[in-house]
Structure formats: C-alpha cells, structure tokens
Amino acid sequence: MSALVLSPAEAEALLLSLKVALVAVLAALPFAVGAALLLARTEFPGKTLLDALVHLPLVLPPVVMGYLLLVALGTRAPLGAFLLEHFGIRFAFSWTGAALAAAILTFPFQVRAIRLALEAVDRGLGEAAASLGAAPLDRFLTVTLPLAAPGLLAGAVTAFAASLGEFGAIITFVSNIPGETRTLPLAIYTAIQSPGGEAAAARLACLSIALALLGLAAAELGARRLKRLVGL
Amino acid sequence: MSLKIAIRLARGAFSLDVDFAAPSPGVTALFGPSGSGKTSLVHCVAGLARPREGRIALGGEVFLDSEARIFVPAHARGCACVFQDARLFPHLGVDGNLRYGARRAKAPPTEEEIAGVVDLLGLRPLLARRVRGLSGGERQRVALGRALLARPRLLLLDEPLASLDAARKEEILPHLESLARGARVPMLYVSHAIDEVARLADRVVVLTAGRVTAQGSVFEVLSSLDAGEALGAQGLGGVIAARHEAIDERHALSALAFDGGRLLVPRLAQPLGSEVRIRIDARDVTLALGEPAGLSANNLLAAEIVALRRAGAGTVDVRLACGSARLVARVTSLSAERLGLAPGLGVTAIVKSVTVAGR
Secondary structure, eight states: OOEEESSHHHHHHHHHHHHHHHHHHHHHHHHHHHHHHHHHHOTTTHHHHHHHHHHHHHHOOOHHHHHHHHHHTTTTTTHHHHHHHHHOOOOOHHHHHHHHHHHHHHHHHHHHHHHHHHHHHOHHHHHHHOOOOOOHHIIIIIIIHHHHHEEEEHHHHHHHHHHHHHOOHHHHHHOTTTTTOOOOHHHHHHHSSSSOHHHHHHHHHHHHHHHHHHHHHHHHHHHHHHHTTOOO | EEEEEEEEETTTTTEEEEEEEESSSSSEEEEETTSSSSSHHHHHHTSSOSSSSSEEETTTTTEEETTTTTOOGGGGGGGGOOOOTTOOOOOTHHHHHHHHHHHHHSSSOOOOHHHHHHHOOOOOOOOTTTTOOOHHEEEEEEEHHHHHHTTTSSEEEETTTTSHHHHHHHHHHHHHHHHHHHHOOOOEESSSHHHHHHHOSSSEEEEEETTTEEEEEEEHHTTOGGHHHHHOOOTTTEHHHHHHHETTTTTTEEEEETTEEEEEEOOOOSSSOOEEEEEEEEEEEEEEEEEOOOOOOOEEEEEEEEEEEEEEETTTEEEETTTTTTEEEEEEEEEEEEEOOTTTTTEEEOOOOOOOOOO
C-alpha cells in the first residue's frame, strides 16, 4: 500500500512540474493568440520573419535555448539585472525561470494550433457580426474566439504536455535545485545519476506516464464538450 | 431620404461602375445574372468592401466618400445583411442569434418588439433550438429576424432565397412581402429570380457586367423592351397591381380589376378588396386584331401597341399599353408582319396564363 503513496520528494517534483507547466501555458497564451492572429488574419511586411521567429524554438536545441536565456537573463546579465533591480523579477535559478523556458519552447505548439483554428473560422460570420453592429474587438471576442476555442484548448494541452517533459533548457538555464527547479524529468535524471536510484527513477517514470495518460483523457473529454458547446 | 450609390471598383478583369439612387422607404431590387456585380455592390454598401472611388450616402449620412477620405466601417453603418448562406453563429443558438444585433442596436428593441418579430416570422417554436439542426428555410427566417432586430436603417438582402427549393421559398416570401408592404425599413434586394423581383420590388435596377442597364419602377422595367436582353428569356413581361374585386364560387374564379381591364384567375385566398400583384410572361400573351370569337381563353384585354423590338431570330417583342399598365407579347416576326403590327395600333391581348403574387 505504501508503494502507492508518493514520498515528499516525489510529490514536490510532481507539484512543481504541474505548476511550471500551467504557468508556462497560461503566460504564453495571450502572446500565442496575438501571434496567431497576426499570422492568420493580416498581411504585413516581415510576416515570414515573424513566422520563422515563432517556430525557432522548434528547431533550436533546448540546451541552446537555455544557454541563450542564461546569457540574457542571468542575474549578472544586463537584462536580468535590470529586471531584478527595478521589478524584483528573478528568472535565474528560480521556478519562474523554468516556466519561462517551458513557455518559450512550447510557444510554437500553441501558435500553430490557434492559427489553424482561427483560419478555420468562417470569415463570413465576422462580416455578419459587423453588419449587425459589432466592432472589431467585439466580433473577435464574441464570434471568432469562441469558435476557435477548441483549437485553443488543443494547443494549450499540447504545450502543457510538452512543458511537463522539458529538460534541456530548464537544467541549463535554472539548474537542478530540489523544490525550486527540479521538475519530474530532472528528478528522474537525478535518480538515475545517483547510485541505487534505479527504483526511484522507475517510480518517477511511472508517475510521468500516468500523468501523460490522464492529461490526454482529460483533453479529449474537454475538447468534445467544448465542440458541442460551440455547435461544431 | 434615399440611398445614393456611385462607385467604381475593379477586380481583375471585372469592373463595377454604377451610379443610381434607391428611394426610401421602399424595396429596390438589384437584378442581374450571376457575375454581374450585385454582391460586390451590396458589400460596398454594407462596408464589407471598400471601393477605391465613389460615394455612398443614405439620406444625409455619408458612408463612403473617396474624395473626402470618408469610410464608415461596417459596424457603424446600421445596414444589416441577410446573406444567401444565412451565416448564423453556430455557438449562440436561435435566441442568441436573434439578440446579437438587438443588443448592439443604438435604440435596442423592447422585449415586446422582439416578441413581435419572433411571431411575425414564426420563430417561437425555434427559440430554444441550436443552429445546427435547422433547415435551410428556418435558417433564413432566423437570419432575417436577426437582421430586423438590429433595427437597421437599411436592410440588405443578398439572394436570401437562392439556396432554397421552391417550397422553402414559399415559406419565406410571404414574410418578405409583409415586410416590404410595411416598408418601415428600406430594403435593397439582390436577386436573379424574376418572380421574386416582381413580387417584392418597388423599383428595379438591372445590372449587367458591372453596369446599370435599366432602372425604374418594377412595372416599367420588367416590361421594358430595352431591358429584355438583360432580363433574359424568362424575365420580360408585364407586372400589374390589381384589386381582388369579386369571387365566382361556382367556377372557382377570382376577378382582378385594374385600370386597363379585368382578369380572371383561379380563386384566390386573399380577402376581397386586397391589392394583388400579378405578372404576365411575354410568352403567355397572344395578339389579335379586333375582337376574336370562339376562344377558350377567358382573359382578353384591349390594348394599344407602344413599341416593337426584334428579340431574336424570328421573334418580335411587342410592348402594350393597357390603361396605365404595361404588358409585353412575344410573337413571331411572321405574325407581326402578317398583322401589320405597328406603334399606335389597337389590338386585343389574349392572356393565356397569369402568375399571382401574394401581395
């Protein structure tokens, strides 16, 4: 029975992983919607550049991304020092840094899903809304966004799952601090590195698998309900 | 107050160059074959497209003036649209769709007024329904109600019946007719179906390849020989406003009177005294000199020839004055020569078939 109860260290890694992934997804969401909107609905010079920039984390090695973040936002780096001094925001060696790394690395997943969803919304509905007196922001909030909601959810779920598994960027940028930045993948890595840690690693791996399956099921259920709700 | 439209628009090989006025209140039909620019024109009026050159004004309010750099966006124009494909919001349900425009109206309709429109269009049984399960006819009725409840200053109808079969059309046309008769909201009605135009319109603007080729009252334009080509083979004919004068129960006939004579049609459901609009296709009128005898046709009208025009190989269109009404007869050029048809000649028009519109 006791085998099914999580140890304090395991629970800590699990909760931290969930917290990092959730914050990463929610913080990136508004930016992802904005970027998707620009890519799906507007034409402007430099659109290809924005598209490439959004997809950069997909092709860049995570360790490189972590290194770049460290260079830019470390406590001694100009930007990192500025943020710490004026706003008290610290990313280096903190869980917020882990969330930031995860947010950036999973940003392309969110943008792609939202962009596809926005492109699938019939623009004729927006025209109808306009002729009924709805201004652009009103139309976006009451017609486009609700109809794109299933796509938003799909993007968020993918990003959340990917955030749970992020390793390279996190360990490079914010190191492997128990209770602060040691998420599940980092905990598994630590267990494997320590002598006699095989059993602990196996338990953590099982935990990760269970979490993934649970997430998939919840996402599927949520997507179905949402689609029914918006009449698709 | 009237809607004045003068715009120039080029899209690839297609160009639109129009200048006309649609009086208000009233129903102005934009008639023309597909590809003639009707929908582009409606989009310009609605503010969904922006022509590079032109001016559009409703009464004193300027929607577009390219010289003065005025462009009022669609949502601020108060021109509600009913599209061919309904465009209902799938996530809102019937009630939510109906209230979408109502909530955003400058002077939102009261609950009583909303109930009035719901009942006018027979939407009460649909209120709790989702959009997804609605039939084509139901969708268009909801779309029409949604547009009306936005309290538009101008109602734009872009082929609202084109995607429906004949039975579904009959389900909606009476509603449109009662709206047109009420004429509280000026309407711009786009259609390529002549029967709809004859039933609903006060004025007709005929559009051919992006140009206005004829315009005027529905009675004038649909019987105009010059518009014959643009109207097409089914289009040309007379439209008459007549009064339901008497009913002959024994023969199941109704008598319709107008200042050019009387017509007998199969018994009508409309009450006696009501005004009825009828259309007589040019191909359903035969001409005779003098008073012919021994005919099975019941409807003979004394008429005077106004004009003639060759319609094609071997056919001639003859425009007739019958009181203030105008009719057209399509006859062979042989008979035209044989009878010596010429302007000013008195003839008898033998009407074989009459289409009665509900109004």
